[in-house]
Amino acid sequence: MIRHLIALVIGVILGAVAAVALLYYNPLAARNRLSPLSVSDQEIISLAYSAVAQDAIVYTNDGESRVHPRPIKVQQLWEAPVRRTDVLVTVLSDSRNNPAGIGIKFMSDSERTRLINGEVLVDSAWHIVLPERGSLFMFQTENYWNFLRQIVVPAYWSSGDSWKGSWYGNTTVGPGALGTARVWGGFGEFAGLDSEAVESISARAYSVAEGPVAMEGRLTIEVVGRVESQAAELATE
């Protein structure tokens, strides 16, 4: 009887390990797709930022995560309703790498996360202010499955507790049907804008102790619709 029980327990453990391996190596899980905006013939705004928390103006979270808040004295989001939320305030640079404005990103773990589908989802919102052009509000669902699988887990497996390499991927997976974010205009020449965007990450180094060490984020925003007429109106004034 005891031998059967031991066999059952060993079988269950082996089965659980096999199931985790199946999920981890699931070939049907999220693939890195080409951004639909890469073939757009509309005007594109490209904004880059450092995705390293220590380069941010302000980065805050619950204070117990791998990525430490910055500056050290910043208030932490420890209350239960905001504990699974991170906030990043950063300088956004244009395609010539000149400072173009400020971006504030709110990121909350999504309850729609489904590991079985290869989905580690984050609901995020950007408040973007480009003083010389106007403001934008961007909402998206991001999937960090590929980032976790190809960077974070290998960093844990590494004897140096770090990952180095070259990784590029789009994190935006919705809410747009083609896996794009939704963008609305605020003031300035973007007033009335209703468009799409994609956020991508380019990583070169990651540390288990500190999180991203060398990583850049990029927002690719399509400028369409009423904005063109607004810009024309401004030009004629």
Added chain:
Amino acid sequence: MFKTLIFGFLLGIVGTIAAVYYLPVVDQYRESSIITVAPNGGNTEAFHMNIPMDRIMTGAPDQAEPVPLGLEWPDGETFSGLSAELFKIRNADDVVIGVASRVASESEKFGDSIEWVVHLPARGTLHISMPPESVDGIRRVGTVRAGTREFGPMHGWVSERWVANTDDDDEDAPDGRIELVTSLVGEFADEVPEETS
């Protein structure tokens, strides 16, 4: 015994996949929404930020005492007319339920503007735009430009006002609070679902 091992193996696979499928990985903590219905005015909800306790960041050019300590606000002409604040936002029961940003922008080209983004993790996000002038010397009134998730189909207006603390006896009391009151209405679908018709 080999059959038991195989049975356990299959049980382990099915059990793990069932657990991954059915157990929620993320379960955001929710506070009950405190909403009142205004006569012909939609749903009204009041939020506030106690100052200075709920202020996470105040970024502006050449400020003497930045919040938080050690903040390095970018300099340069691009940022000269820009100031940004970050707050924890509370419901009517004085419980923190989200985070909000307030950006004030001065521009000769576009005029001055104030924008709020209110992010409530369990519910969604609101983007609010308002003019810098108050309507009655007390309140600024702006409009909801966009909303996400729960706020997706909503539109309406939002008022902002500063309420100073008048209780001099309590040393720990805040200096005052910024109050945001939303008045939102949803969009009704043209088609009535079959089960209700």
